[in-house]
Amino acid sequence: MCSVLEVPRSGYYEWLQQPESSHKAADDRVGPKIKTVFEKNRKIYGTRRIKRDLAEIGEIVSRPRISRLMKEQGLRCKSKRKFKATTNSKHNRPVAPNHLERQFQVSRPDTNYVGDITYIPTGEGWLYLVPER
Numbered sequence: 001m002c003s004v005l006e007v008p009r010s011g012y013y014e015w016l017q018q019p020e021s022s023h024k025a026a027d028d029r030v031g032p033k034i035k036t037v038f039e040k041n042r043k044i045y046g047t048r049r050i051k052r053d054l055a056e057i058g059e060i061v062s063r064p065r066i067s068r069l070m071k072e073q074g075l076r077c078k079s080k081r082k083f084k085a086t087t088n089s090k091h092n093r094p095v096a097p098n099h100l101e102r103q104f105q106v107s108r109p110d111t112n113y114v115g116d117i118t119y120i121p122t123g124e125g126w127l128y129l130v131p132e133r
Contacts, residue, residue, distance in 0.1 A: 027065075027069060030059060030069065031069050031073060033054060033057075033059060034050055034066055034069050035075065037050050037053045038050060038070070038075050041053075043077060044077050044078050044079075046077045047067050047070070048063065050066050051063055051066055054066075086126060099112075100112060100114070115130060115131045116131075118130075
């Protein structure tokens, strides 16, 4: 590899002997603290909250550094999506008849079919995909 990169072997071995940089040492010190705060808070804290919690214990770290160290450790916060009701039963539009009337026992197979609606969000609103019989 040294010949491909045109680096003398002595330079490579000298580089191996160099002491760890202060930046790397700080990352190694802060990384476990970030993981501890993250896991202590049910894996929902992002960089802002982790920065605040670290500042409370006297560890001043920038958000980009926290973000980078979280990525390196494979930490991703869980985000809850807001619930959005997609059904509005209070309307004056026609409602399809219920042909089954909750009669789920049938006398012979292949007579009744049921399906489900798939909601597809689009730029113009919701589309409803219903399988056809």
